[in-house]
Amino acid sequence: MTDYSLHFYDSPGGQDRSWADAVKYSFVAAGYNPTSNREMRKMKVEDRVWVRWTLSTARRRSSEAAGYVARGIVVREPAPVARAVIVDNEGNDVPFVDARHNMYGHYGSQSDADYSTRPGDEWAEWIAAVRWENVLDVKDRLVHSVVPKPSVSTGALTRPEDVAVLLDRLPVVLDADDRLEWNKGTPLVTTRAHKLAKRGGDNSESEQAAVAAVTDWYEEQGAMVTPLPNDDGLGYDLDVIHDGEHLLVEVKGRADGIPAAELENSQWAHVEASNPAWRLAVVTHSTSAPFVQVWTAKQVAEFSHEVTRRRVSCVE
Structure with a gap:
């Protein structure tokens, strides 16, 4: 297992990626240039990803510090949007291009062409299906004073000293049977909801x-x-x-x-x-x-x- 730290740029309002989608449908996303999706392209099934939430540049304010909000296990090989799959609550693979029509955010064009005119998968938006093991409220994110930010602002191998802190501050609280559902856009109504609410x-x-x-x-x-x-x-x-x-x-x-x-x-x-x-x-x-x-x-x-x-x- 390899530990990765991945930035998730949230754009509330649906213009771009939505953290609400990622949590609900169990995936992480990065891309549109080789630097942003470089580490995601290296991820393998069973690798662990630590997600750092931040507002997209257009919406960010000085008070909106980035911070870790979730941990998950990669369950499908990362792929560009056009070929990516996510996993429904019965364990079935679902093409991301089909599931995204129920989502709040925007991931790739409706024609499945990349935003960039440059060819090649390295310029695409990439998706990796995950099994969430813990998800914090954004306001409770682990900011730089708790876990220093990675050396790059896109994605990187998680530093060993950071893994030790993250394992303590983000313990496993969601298992495979209780993971968040995406099926038919329905909300999660279980006793886990109370634990998240607390x-x-x-x-x-x-x-x-x-x-x-x-x-x-x-x-x-x-x-x-x-x-x-x-x-x-x-x-x-x-x-x-x-x-x-x-x-x-x-x-x-x-x-x-x-x-x-x-x-x-x-x-x-x-x-x-x-x-x-x-x-x-x-x-x-x-x-x-x-x-x-x-x-x-x-x-x-x-x-x-x-x-x-x-x-x-x-x-x-």
Whole structure:
């Protein structure tokens, strides 16, 4: 096993790479020039990658320091976008060019031609499928004062002294059976969601921002939205009248890009009853670049089939 440090340049808003996509669909990306994808082209299956998050240059502010946010194991040989595959939650290979249509970010042109007019794979955007072993909230990233930045700003072999610190600060908390799903764009609803939330992915600030984002989202479609007290035990946060339909919307906010949710008993009751009026709205990056995704009770029940309702609704 070889350890690599890889920079992931995040561009919230969908203009370029999205860290939310990488977490959800289990991959890392780099490229468009030989320097940026040089180390990725050397990676082999079973190598370990330590991901350093940073905002893309156009969006970066002086206060947005880069830092390590994740560790993963390479599970498929890296390849240019046109030939790359990622792995679904049943272990099947899926062409990246097919999966990317469900993604928030942008990876290569729709014709699969490289942005650059220069020929050769070294000028392409490269993708490597990974199995995540730990993912931190971006705000909890390990900045330079904790782990010094690599000698180059693209990718490099991880220094032995840094590996020792990273193994301690980013221990394995997600195994192969509990890794984040990409299948059909559904969010992860398992007890793992609570463990991720405890590290900062779900808090009152992100919840409040999420409610505001979902309210705006519905109102922009001409709906009438009425917020409800968050301690009423009804199992939903918003009463929505939309196109003559009465909806009961439960909102979950994430400060990070992981589309996960932990459902309480009152909320899960709507799922059990297949309540046609109930909706689950998950807002990722709720405090920075809100992205709203909405599912019906039936859909929530379908993508949580591997977890009993009791485990979904309890807090470990």
